[in-house]
Amino acid sequence: MQALELNKAFTLLESGPVVLVTTLDGQSDNIMTISWTMVMDFTPVFAITTGAWNHSFVALKKSRECVIAFPTVDMLDTVVGIGTCSGADTDKFAKFKLTPEPGKLVKAPLIKECLANIECKVIDIIEKHNILVLEGVAAYLDVERQEKRMVHAVGDGSFIVDGRRIDRRKMMASKLPDGV
Amino acid sequence: MQALELNKAFTLLESGPVVLVTTLDGQSDNIMTISWTMVMDFTPVFAITTGAWNHSFVALKKSRECVIAFPTVDMLDTVVGIGTCSGADTDKFAKFKLTPEPGKLVKAPLIKECLANIECKVIDIIEKHNILVLEGVAAYLDVERQEKRMVHAVGDGSFIVDGRRIDRRKMMASKLPDGV
Numbered sequence: 001m002q003a004l005e006l007n008k009a010f011t012l013l014e015s016g017p018v019v020l021v022t023t024l025d026g027q028s029d030n031i032m033t034i035s036w037t038m039v040m041d042f043t044p045v046f047a048i049t050t051g052a053w054n055h056s057f058v059a060l061k062k063s064r065e066c067v068i069a070f071p072t073v074d075m076l077d078t079v080v081g082i083g084t085c086s087g088a089d090t091d092k093f094a095k096f097k098l099t100p101e102p103g104k105l106v107k108a109p110l111i112k113e114c115l116a117n118i119e120c121k122v123i124d125i126i127e128k129h130n131i132l133v134l135e136g137v138a139a140y141l142d143v144e145r146q147e148k149r150m151v152h153a154v155g156d157g158s159f160i161v162d163g164r165r166i167d168r169r170k171m172m173a174s175k176l177p178d179g180v
Numbered sequence: 181m182q183a184l185e186l187n188k189a190f191t192l193l194e195s196g197p198v199v200l201v202t203t204l205d206g207q208s209d210n211i212m213t214i215s216w217t218m219v220m221d222f223t224p225v226f227a228i229t230t231g232a233w234n235h236s237f238v239a240l241k242k243s244r245e246c247v248i249a250f251p252t253v254d255m256l257d258t259v260v261g262i263g264t265c266s267g268a269d270t271d272k273f274a275k276f277k278l279t280p281e282p283g284k285l286v287k288a289p290l291i292k293e294c295l296a297n298i299e300c301k302v303i304d305i306i307e308k309h310n311i312l313v314l315e316g317v318a319a320y321l322d323v324e325r326q327e328k329r330m331v332h333a334v335g336d337g338s339f340i341v342d343g344r345r346i347d348r349r350k351m352m353a354s355k356l357p358d359g360v
Binding site: 008010011014015016017035036037038039040041042047048049073076077080081083084124126128129130131133149151152153154155156157158159160161162163164165166167168169170171172173174175176180 | 188190191194195196197215216217218219220221222227228229253256257260261263264304306308309310311313329331332333334335336337338339340341342343344345346347348349350351352353354355356360
């Protein structure tokens with residue numbers, strides 16, 4: 001995967017795709033599927049909603065690290081599969097034939113098959129609301145990948161695939177961060 | 181607009197569309213465009229990232245109420261226009277020819293031209309992270325509207341339109357809340 005400038009990493013999450021979050025609890029890698037995420041600033045800082053109901057939460061609290069990986073539409077059944085079993089009794093990398101790759105700044109693995117990956121540090125945990133605040137510290141994009149369309153969970157068991165792209169760069173110029 | 185069951189309201193925001201948020205500061209209605217939002221639970225509770233840099237923030241803090249309105253792709257230039265001017269010097273309902281409609285439980289207006297609207301109460305403000313926590317208290321859907329495709333900001337001045345929908349309801353059954 002090619003390095004992606006960190007100031008562009010927020011553009012991966014801004015549109016609200018379903019993502020995979022990998023963790024390492026010290027012994028084994030795990031993955032969860034989530035769509036409850038939010039960009040908080042361009043540096044980038046992200047929020048995710050998670051808590052003790054997710055097996056990954058213990059690893060997130062302990063390691064304070066994770067990777068946000070961005071699957072595409074051809075991986076939808078993998079994404080749903082990951083979201084409907086638990087790391088408590090399943091090695092999800094093995095079950096779904098995904099390839100963990102080492103990151104640079106965190107011990108949680110990148111997912112080779114995904115379009116993009118962002119290494120993240122947990123910088124705050126808002127227990128009252130089950131919000132984790134993450135800072136992206138390195139990002140990668142598979143520039144050779146043909147399929148780039150991500151998917152968006154509706155929450156009722158259906159998913160919306162990315163459709164056409166509309167350019168409003170000129171109208172938005174005053175609001176865009178430098179270099180994006 | 182037809183009432184939408186409150187336990188289905190989270191499905192409007194889950195896929196990460198750009199939304200409009202209306203406020204009433206006691207005297208005048210205002211609207212802002214945001215895509216930094218997150219579902220937090222099914223009841224529904226939502227997070228939005230905002231702060232003093234948005235003119236609407238004062239009204240949100242004072243009134244502790246707002247409406248999240250869901251525009252569709254035919255409204256994209258309105259959405260971008262609203263996001264690139266300020267309520268400090270602009271009556272956005274007048275400028276963009278939008279129709280405010282009274283809600284039931286909050287004083288902030290619904291937007292008649294939008295596909296859906298959710299009345300919300302501000303239930304917490306996490307000042308440290310500029311996060312507002314909102315509880316949806318009533319929701320509405322324009323069931324007669326032909327255009328239903330929402331748009332997703334990428335953050336670089338481009339927008340992704342909703343594409344095709346894929347059904348994975350059976351695979352997801354164990355994870356779906358009742359009645360959705």
